Amino acid sequence: MTNIKDIAKRVGVSTATVSHVLNGTGRVGEDTRKKVLHVIDELNYTPNRIAKSLKVKKTSTLGIIAEDVTVFNTPSIIDGINEVAENNGLGILLVNLRIFHKMGTDFSDKDKLRKLLAQAFEQLHMNQVDGIIYIGTYNRDVTEAIPPIQIPVVYTYCKTTNESDYTVNYDDEEAAYKATKHLIEHGHKKIALISGKVDSVHSHERFNGYCRALKENGVTLEPCLIKNGDWEVESGYYLTKELLDEKNRPTAIVALNDLMAYGSIKAAKEKGLNVPSDLSIIGFDNREFSAYTSPELTTMSIPLHLMGEKATYILHELINGKTLEERELKLYCEMINRNSVCKI
Amino acid sequence: MTNIKDIAKRVGVSTATVSHVLNGTGRVGEDTRKKVLHVIDELNYTPNRIAKSLKVKKTSTLGIIAEDVTVFNTPSIIDGINEVAENNGLGILLVNLRIFHKMGTDFSDKDKLRKLLAQAFEQLHMNQVDGIIYIGTYNRDVTEAIPPIQIPVVYTYCKTTNESDYTVNYDDEEAAYKATKHLIEHGHKKIALISGKVDSVHSHERFNGYCRALKENGVTLEPCLIKNGDWEVESGYYLTKELLDEKNRPTAIVALNDLMAYGSIKAAKEKGLNVPSDLSIIGFDNREFSAYTSPELTTMSIPLHLMGEKATYILHELINGKTLEERELKLYCEMINRNSVCKI
DNA sequence: CTGAAAGCGCTTACAG
DNA sequence: CTGAAAGCGCTTACAG
The missing domain is CATH 3.40.50.2300 (Response regulator)
Structure with missing residues (x-):
């Protein structure tokens, strides 16, 4: 490996000078600068960053x-x-x-x-x-x-x-607020929430956003519409079935991630319901697959x-x-x- | 930052000795070894890899x-x-x-x-x-x-x-062979191929695998069942529509990636066909989303x-x-x- | 504008 | 078993 000494020797200057042209520090005459640059190019020299870092x-x-x-x-x-x-x-x-x-x-x-x-x-x-x-x-x-x-x-x-x-x-709070509000703006009043694990920061804050959206828009929060899942598809699936079995079934669900939202879609389909005309579903995360479900999932994208x-x-x-x-x-x-x- | 000198001084040995216990090289007495180790721990010393690398x-x-x-x-x-x-x-x-x-x-x-x-x-x-x-x-x-x-x-x-x-x-060749053969084993004879871009290595080799599977199993290759896409959903969609419009429509499609396979599913559905009972589709890549399409896609997983x-x-x-x-x-x-x- | 020299924190023959 | 010393490839006061 060629090093700074090789360059210096070849040009006939000191290593200090070479270092200065390399880093644009110090004052170096235009002539020597050019010569140094030329030899660097000629010898295909790359400075050793390890050495520099040490120094x-x-x-x-x-x-x-x-x-x-x-x-x-x-x-x-x-x-x-x-x-x-x-x-x-x-x-x-x-x-x-x-x-x-x-x-x-x-x-x-x-x-x-x-x-x-x-x-x-x-x-x-x-x-x-x-x-x-x-x-x-x-x-x-x-x-x-x-x-x-x-x-x-x-x-x-x-x-x-x-x-x-x-x-x-x-x-998280604001995102869930936006999601829930979006549903309200589409005329929904019975909006279920399928939450993630209860000890999760995400679950907690998104729950707050959901509540705030309901409250600010005069929709009463119904405890029976709130379910705790575990972020996995299966939980979205089963909890949606539960929700749909109730007499007072929701017309929309906000699922706190796309995986559970996918489970919701599956459950709805099995019940013979059309998504979205019978049941609107909104997910969270905008994972790649959310664009390929049927129907394609409306969801919150994380920056x-x-x-x-x-x-x-x-x-x-x-x-x-x-x-x-x-x-x-x-x-x-x-x-x-x-x-x-x-x-x- | 504490360095090897600090350790050496504190223990009362040379840096060489410290280096040796650090690297398990050379012969070091058990006693000094222990003392060195102790001080290293005490001073919470981590060797500087940059310096080592340089050397x-x-x-x-x-x-x-x-x-x-x-x-x-x-x-x-x-x-x-x-x-x-x-x-x-x-x-x-x-x-x-x-x-x-x-x-x-x-x-x-x-x-x-x-x-x-x-x-x-x-x-x-x-x-x-x-x-x-x-x-x-x-x-x-x-x-x-x-x-x-x-x-x-x-x-x-x-x-x-x-x-x-x-x-x-x-x-690629073997994978496409396996996919095609899988379809043949399921009784399909009219198996279409939706290829990726024609200048692609993948397209080329997978095409070969497709051909070999047909040949080895006595299925005649029908040129009209072979379409060239561009790897994107849209091309899978349009080419599938073309395929389904022909009088002699395929009963199965091998799409050379999951994106185009998804397009195929979409097209089939729009034509009122059920996947898989009216049309079998097999994809390629096993992308995450392929598990979330409807129906879920059979596909080739890349290791x-x-x-x-x-x-x-x-x-x-x-x-x-x-x-x-x-x-x-x-x-x-x-x-x-x-x-x-x-x-x- | 340029150079001689010390030093960054290590490792490693070499000598003892 | 242990230490003194050179050196890895750079940078940077300092002196001129």
């Missing part, structure tokens, strides 16, 4: 810790991170926790989780990344699993209880790409020693109108 | 160049890479080309593509990665866009014309995760100076039986 104590690379890259939200967030990282000359060191493979679906083994995270952070630390973005698989409190860490971190798609931490998420962008923007500022006023960023979801909702 | 000229990190992380195939491949990288203590430096954002959908601007790749490889080169995995978005020849590079590279989900390159892909694993395994061997016999690895696809195919 300047800054790697210009960001660490990403993704709980699971195969989960639907993660690739788009990473794509957003890439976009702004690239614009700022930052590299990306990726660690994929593969949390579902290692922990199964409940994260109750706190010790194991803590060990997993400690390793991930340590790996990034060893590699001297300038900052870290942590991407969760769903919005839960990760505080107790996070080891102490002395470089900037921003959390996305998850949260912490530490007030000094930076998080970027989206506004994943933007979350990645914002997280990176914030991290970049933190790395540069700034502190930002707003520590909990909440982005807005957009409604994707497809064919599972209609006027009553 | 040993090996970073133990792999570079991934992904043409686009948001494309359906990429996350699972990365997940597979992570799995074996982790087992071998290798880190991952990710560069996401975001090729669709930058190039649009046709990659005809060869110069731009070449520049994009040159940058990506240079970035990885600067960071001294030990080897590179290149993940394409579809299997095409990338040779002319790849800059000269002196570290091991393995290509997956794409190919090169250079015989010394290592590639890992899946067997993405395994491709990532194999590519990493090969790269790891190459980095360690081995050369492998087989340079073009082809993995097998698995059929996912769902509800879009039935006996005639």
